[in-house]
Amino acid sequence: MQKLINKITAKTIIVVGVIILSSFTLFKYVFDKNDVIFELLFGSLNQNHYAPLKLDDAFSEKVFELYTKRLDYNKKFLFQSDIDELGKSRRDIDDQLLNQRHDFYAKSIDLYLxxxxxxxxxxxxxxxxPIDFTVDEEYETDYEKTTFAKTEADLKNEWRKMVKYQVLLRLDDMLDRQEKAIEKKDTAWKVKSFDTLEVEARRKTLKANDEWLKRLNKISPRERFSTFANAVTGVYDPHTEYFAPKDKKKFDQAMSGQFEGIGARLQTKDGALMVSEIIVGSPSYxxxxxxxxxxxxxxxxxxAEPVDVTNLEIDEAIEFIKGKKGTEVRLTVKKTDNTIKIIPIIRDVIEIEETFAKSAVLENKNKIGYIYLPSFYTDFTRTGARGCAADMRKEIEKLKKQNVKGLIIDLRDNGGGSLQEVVLMAGLFFPKGPVVQVQGKNSMRNVMEDRVPDVAWDGPLTIMVNHNSASASEILAAAIQDYKRGIILGTPSFGKGTVQSFVDLDNFLLPQFDTIKPVGQVKITQQKFYRINGGATQLKGVIPDVLLPDPYEFIDLGEKEMDNPMPWDEIPKADYVEFKTINYPSVIKNSQARVKKSPQFNLIESQAKEVKSKKDDTKYSLNLTKFRTEQKQLREQNKKYEELRKEIKGFSGQLLSDDVAKFGSDTTRLNRENRWVKNVTKDIYIHEATNVINDIK
Known part of the structure; x- marks a missing residue:
């Protein structure tokens, strides 16, 4: 590594010297900075990655395939001849990167632009x-089934079909809403002719596509470089990624549930940046x-001089509004009465409540506690942000005051987060002992243990998972399952069994070369994690004890469907003692009997077959009559699934009294949380989880 650093340092001296001594162009500077990033990137990957790769022709070919797939994913811009031209470098990318040449990357960007x-x-x-909708033709919506066009005429024809399909979608929706209004004899509805609706559908499509093209044109050189860099890192595995400084900041904010700003929710409406909600307790409030x-x-x-944000994308405008705690931002706003006002606001730390754990008391023969955990958040920003393990303990203590019989933890769609937090959280449910095993590239095994004997909950426990429960979610579910501490319920999980850590590339540059900082960070797969029984969740996921029907059970999902996943393997089991309190065969048998008799779950099983059929059938007719017939059939099919979101007899829920008191006069928040509880009590998976809790003796 020191040799690498010396080489980078020497190059940096040259770069800095050139910048100072000449009218060095920004374009050349960007590429020199990219040289430094790749030097640091490969050095970090070689030293830290679980399975470092040899940079050879095979590596080069994988980079080429991954990058060209991402460069023009819908195949609406490049020709096959462009791919063939870029393909001349498909076995040379490794040599170009090692020799600080960018022929392939530069050519790809030139061609794309x-x-x-x-x-x-x-x-x-x-x-x-006006578009002719009487022609019998089809449009393929699955880009993986399409190929790059050979001629301009072929590509333009694909564009014609694409915009025709987009107009059809809008036109069908407009006609459907109008027909329903006429059927209901809605006198407030202004009936429009087909020609008028067709013009309106084309106008909306034109606007949407113009905005799409505008966004593509505004992608910065740094963002385009990140796409290429991540095609390189993506060859190692799907979770090793380069993060430009701005992207790392967004990641930290998402994982910590905090950002520094004014506390106003924004949205765009007819091209204007509008305030949709003021967060209670925020600086704006x-x-x-x-x-x-x-x-x-x-x-x-x-x-300072104000910046006009009326023509900016919402993300760009928000970046101007956000800022360090304690700094002032002055907003020029147009009020609802059309008056103009300048509003000064001092920024502060804002918490994103949707990030954090929350709970409810459910009633199904018994009082049962329900905790929803959206992610395994922690203080990634090191600004005193909350940790999910401590929050989980708080929610459990609040539920215990409500005298709940059992506890459900919902990890569905929880993509993971902090490894340290999940180890702490697992320890809330059993005394001291191993939680997960971690192994690095040197095959050294580390058993991560809960060392705190205190148990927050020792009663009946159910963990809910689905196809999108990944990483830390799988660690918690696997540990509870291996200990036989609780019932895992739902569908097989995602199958991510690897551990990543961030490496700050700035740390490998000497302080005197701050001119090119920050260069970003790289998230590297440094370890694999294993269950305490020795198995791995990698590719296989966690198979629930109680398997429930799922609309996507016939669709291939998860880690195994990603590019270049790490392989599955296993190691020796850790030393742990299983609980003996749950009669698993009885609980599973009872659940299977309920599911078999359940009209809702039977409906989901038929839905799964329809989803599979529709997944394979990705072509749509562009004939208006045929298209509308197909869409009406789909709407009729979907109507029967509305039964899945209706109230369930004998099943109710409510917010905790502590939370109601905390929300106080924030009626917006209170109403939102009450709606959330109402939706929880319409969820048949949660209902079955309460049934399972009642079966655990």
Whole structure:
């Protein structure tokens, strides 16, 4: 590594010297910075990755395949001849990277931008005239089944079909809503002719596609470089990624549930940046002048010159509004009465409540506690953010005051997070002991244990998982399952059994070369984790004790469907003692009997077959009559699934009294949480989880 650092340092001296001594162009500087990033990237990957790769022709070919797939994923810009031209470097990318050449990458960007420019007028041209919907033709919506066009005529024809399909979707929706209004004799509905609706559908499609092309054109060189860098890291495994500084900041905020800003929820409406909600207790709320419905037109940092944000994308505008705690932002807003006002707000730390654990008391013969955990969040920003293990303990203590008989922890759609947090959380349910085994590339095994004898919950326990429960979710579910401490219920989990850590690339540059900092960080797969029984969740996931029907059970999902996943293997089991309190055969048998008799679960089983059928049938007719017939059939099919979201007899729920008191006068939050509880009590999976809790003696 030191040799690498010396080489990078020497190169940096040259780069800095050139910048100082000449009118060095930004374009050249970007590529020199990219040289440094790749040097640091390969050094870090070689030293830290669980399974370092040899940079050879095979590696180069994998980079080529992954990058070209991501460069033009829908095959609407590049020609097959462009791919063939880029293909001349398919076995040379490794040599180019090692020798600090960017022929392949530079050519790919030049070609893509050229083709993007050529297509800008196609959208307007193809949507300028009424569309003939009587022709019998089809449009393929699964891009993996399509190929790159050989000629301009072929590609333009694909664009024609694409925009025709987009217009059809809007037109069908408009006609359907109008027909329902006429059927209901809605006098407030203004009936429009087919021609008028067709014009309106084309206009909306034109606007949507113009915005799409605008976003593609605004992608920065740094963002395009990140796409290429992640095609390189993606060859190692799907979770090793390069993060540009801005992307790392967003990751930290998402995983910690915190950001620094003003506490206003924003949305775009007819191209305007509007305030949709003020978060109670936030700087905006305390300042008092910014209101829902206000339009933000300019943003100034303190007394600096304001920036007009009316033509910016919402993400760009938000970046101007966010800022360090304690700093001032001045918003020029257009109020609902059309008056213009400048509102100064001092930024502070804002918590995103949707990130955190929350609970409810459910009633199904007994009181049962329910905790929803969206992620295994922790203090990634090191600003005093909350940790999910401590929050879980708090929710359990609140539920215990309600005298609940059992506890359900919902990890569905929880993609994971902090390894340390999940070890702490598992320890809430059993005394001291191993939680997960971790192994690095040197085959050294580390058994991560809960060392705290205190148990927060020793009663009946059910963990809910689904296809999107990954990583830390699988660690918790696997540990509870291996200890036989509780029942795992739902569908097989995602199958991610690897551990990543961030390496800050800035740490390998000497302080005197701050001119090119920050260069970003790389998230590297450094370890694999294993169950305490010695098996791995990698690729296989966690198979629930109680398997429930699932709409996607016939669809291939999870880690095994990603590019270049790590293989499955196993290691010796850890030393642990199983609980003997649950009669698993009896609980499983009772659940299977209920599911077999359940009209809702039988409906889900038929839905799964329809989903599979529709997944394979990805072509749509572009004939209006045939398209509308197909869509009506789909809507009729979907109507029967509305039964799955109806109230369940004998099943109810409520917020905890502690939470109601905490929300206080925040009626918006209280209403939102009450709606959440109501939806919880309509969930047949949660209902079955309460049945399982009642079966655990």
């Amino acid at each position: 050229k083709r993007l420019k050529e297509k800008e007028n196609w959208n307007k041209e193809l949507l300028a005239k 305390k300042q008092g002048e910014l209101k829902a419905g206000d339009q933000i037109v300019k943003v100034a940092q303190g007394n």
